[in-house]
Amino acid sequence: MPAPFKTEAVVLRSIRYAEADRILHLYSRERGRIGAIAKGARRVKSRLGGRLEPLARVSLVLREGRGDLATVTAVDTVDAHPGLRESWPSLQRATQACDAVLRLLDFAEPNPPAYNLLCRELHLLDRNAEAATRAHALAFRLKLLLAAGFAPELAACAACGEREHLSAFSASAGGVVCPGCEAGSFPLSGEAHEFLVVALGRPLAEAPAASERALAQADRAIGETLEHHAHVRLRRVA
Numbered sequence: 001m002p003a004p005f006k007t008e009a010v011v012l013r014s015i016r017y018a019e020a021d022r023i024l025h026l027y028s029r030e031r032g033r034i035g036a037i038a039k040g041a042r043r044v045k046s047r048l049g050g051r052l053e054p055l056a057r058v059s060l061v062l063r064e065g066r067g068d069l070a071t072v073t074a075v076d077t078v079d080a081h082p083g084l085r086e087s088w089p090s091l092q093r094a095t096q097a098c099d100a101v102l103r104l105l106d107f108a109e110p111n112p113p114a115y116n117l118l119c120r121e122l123h124l125l126d127r128n129a130e131a132a133t134r135a136h137a138l139a140f141r142l143k144l145l146l147a148a149g150f151a152p153e154l155a156a157c158a159a160c161g162e163r164e165h166l167s168a169f170s171a172s173a174g175g176v177v178c179p180g181c182e183a184g185s186f187p188l189s190g191e192a193h194e195f196l197v198v199a200l201g202r203p204l205a206e207a208p209a210a211s212e213r214a215l216a217q218a219d220r221a222i223g224e225t226l227e228h229h230a231h232v233r234l235r236r237v238a
C-alpha cells in the first residue's frame with residue numbers, strides 16, 4: 001500500500017458522491033492539482049466533513065489509491081475563511097478565483113507562486129469585503145496568468161518591439177501592439193494599458209482602480225490571452 005503523504009491545499013470544489021462521500025478538487029502547495037475522495041464526509045459525525053468545505057485552506061494527510069483519486073485520511077483547518085460567507089460579492093469573487101485556478105492549473109505539478117496567490121486572494125476577500133471589486137478580480141486573474149507563464153507583453157509591441165504608440169492589444173501577437181502591427185487586435189486605451197501594467201507590478205492588496213471602460217478592455221485582453229494561449233475560456237469579470 002502506498003505511503004500516506006501530507007500536503008497543504010485549497011478546496012476548489014467539492015462534489016457529493018455515493019451515499020455519504022465527497023469528491024474534492026484540491027489545489028495543493030506541494031503537488032498542484034489533486035483529486036481526492038473523503039469517505040463518509042457527509043455523515044453527521046464525520047471528523048472530515050466540516051473542514052472540507054469549498055474555499056477552505058486545509059492541511060491534509062492523503063493516501064494514494066489505485067485510481068486517480070487519493071483518499072483523505074486526516075484534515076486540519078489552516079483557514080476556513082468564514083468572512084467569505086458573510087458577503088455575497090466576496091463569496092462570488094472567491095468562487096471565481098477558485099474556478100480560474102481549477103480551469104487554468106489542472107495538472108499535478110507544484111506552482112508555488114500560483115498557490116500563494118490563491119491563498120492571498122482568499123485571505124484578502126475573507127478579511128475585507130471591500131476588496132471584492134472588478135478591478136481587484138482582474139488584478140488576480142492577471143497575476144494568475146503570470147504565475148501560469150502566460151503574462152502578456154506590455155512594455156513594447158509584441159510583434160515588432162516598437163515602444164511608442166501602443167494603443168491596441170492582440171492576444172495572438174502576445175500583448176500590446178503598435179499601429180503597424182494591429183491586424184487582429186482591438187483598441188486598448190492608455191488607461192487600460194496603465195491598469196494592466198500597474199496591476200501586474202503591485203501587490204494584490206494594492207490593485208489600482210480604473211474606469212469601467214478601461215476595466216472592460218483589460219478584461220477582454222486577459223480573457224483573449226487565456227483563450228489564445230492557455231485554451232481556457234473563463235466568464236468575463238462583470
Ligand SMILES: [Zn+2]
Nearest residue numbers: 157160178181
Ligand atoms: Zn509593432
